[in-house]
Amino acid sequence: MKFSLLACMASVPFAAAHFKLMYPKSRGFNTDTMTNFPCGGMSQSSDRTKLPLSGGSFPVALEMHHATTAVEVLLALGNEPSDNFNFVLTPTFQVKGLGEFCLPHVEINEKMIGRNLTNGMNATLQVQTNGDPTGGLYACADVQFSSDITYEKPPACTNNTNLVATAFPEAAAKRNANESTAEGDAQSGGSSTTSTSKGAAAPMQTAAWGVLGAAVAGGLAIL
Template sequence: MIPQSVLSVLLALPLLSSAHFALDFPPPRSSDDENQASFPCGGYGQTQNRTLVSPTSIPVAMNLGHTENLVQILLAIGNDVGSSFNYEILPTIHEFGPGDFCLAAVPVPADLNITDGTNATLQVITNAHSGGGLYNCADIQFSSTAAESPSSCKNGTGISATPLSGSAYTFANQSTGHHDDSGSGSGSSSATATATASESANSASSSSSASASATSASDNSNGAAMLSLGWGLLGAVVLGAVAVL
C-alpha cells in the first residue's frame, strides 16, 4: 500500500509537469501541452480552424504556469506556413506572475499590407525553465469586418511585465535563467526560434535602448501593470492595450 504522503506527491506530479502555458485566444491548434517544447507549434500541424482577427491588431490571451516568463509573439503569413515565422509582432517581454495574462491589441505592422481574407499563423513562445522554449500556434484569417475577440481578456492580480532592452534582448526560447517557484519545466526544444525574425528583433532592441526614461501604467481593476522602457511606438501601443483592461 502506498503511504498517504507518497501518494500526495505522486498525484501532484501531473500538475507540475503540465504547468507550461495555455493559449486561450486565438484558440490554439491543440490545448494538449504534452509536446509543447517541440518547435515550431508544439508538435501540431496546420489546421483549417481559423479565427478571424483584425488586420491592424490581435488580442492575445494566455494562462501562464510559471512565476516568471519570457513571452514573444511571431507571425507567419500564408495558407500552410510550416516553420516560416518571419515577423516578430511582440518583441520579447519579461512577465512576472503566474495566471491570466492578456494583451488586448498586439499591433500588426502596417507595412505588411495585409488584406481581408489573408491567412496566417500566430506563434506564441515562452521560455521553458529547463531549457529551450514552449510553443503554441493559432491559425488565423484577417478580417476588417468580422474580427472575433476573447470571451475574457484579463490579467491576474499582481501580473506585471517589462520589455527587454539593449544587450539584454533575446528570443524567448534562448534564456533559461529565470526563476520558477512551481518547480515545473519541460524537455529541451527540438529547435530554436526561426532566425528569420532576427531583423525585427534587432530593430526592437535598438528601439528599446534609445531611451532611458521609464513610464508605467496600471489597471485598477485587476492589478496588471506594464513598464515601458523607451520601447518605441510598439511598446506604447502594447502598454496602452494592457492599461485599458
C-alpha cells in the first residue's frame, strides 16, 4: 500500500504538487492560491479547532506531496491576525518522502510566546513550506486554546513508513521556509510574499519521531 501511494504521488507533476494541513482543521485548500501569503489565500474560519490549554503541546498533521520539503510552523495570536505570524513554534526543518507526516508534540509555552495562554484564547496556526520554486506555500488553521479538553492524538496523526525528518543546521533552521530551498539553502529567486515571523527560531526538543525511526538532532517530542 505504501509503495502504491508513493508511485501515485510521484506521478503528479511538480507544479501541481503541494502539501495539505490535515490537523488542526485547515481553513481550506486551493492549489491555485497556495502561494498567496498569508494562509494560501483562505479566509478566516469560524470553525476553530480546540487545542489543550494544559500540557504544553499539540499535534500538527500534514500530507506531503513533494519528495523533499522544507517545513516551518508559525503562530499568530488573536481573533484575526492578518499577516502577523510572529511566533516560530517549529523552526524550518526538512522532510523527505511522500504521504502522511505528523509532529505529535509541537511545543508552546510562555517563554516562546512571551505570555500565558488563557482559556478561550484564539490564534491561527500557519504551516509554510518551500513548495513554490521561488517562494512558499501556505496553509492555516484557526484554533482556540481550551481548558475543557486534554491532549489527544487525532486520527490524522500518522507517519508514512518511508518519511524521514531531519533538523537543519542552526543557520538554515532560522531561515523562513518560504525563503529556503528543500536542502536548507537560501532561494535564489526569492518571493514578494514572505513570512512576517520576527522572533528567532525556538529551540527544538530532542527525541526520535515515532515510526519515522529517525533520531533528529534537536528534534521534536515523540508521543
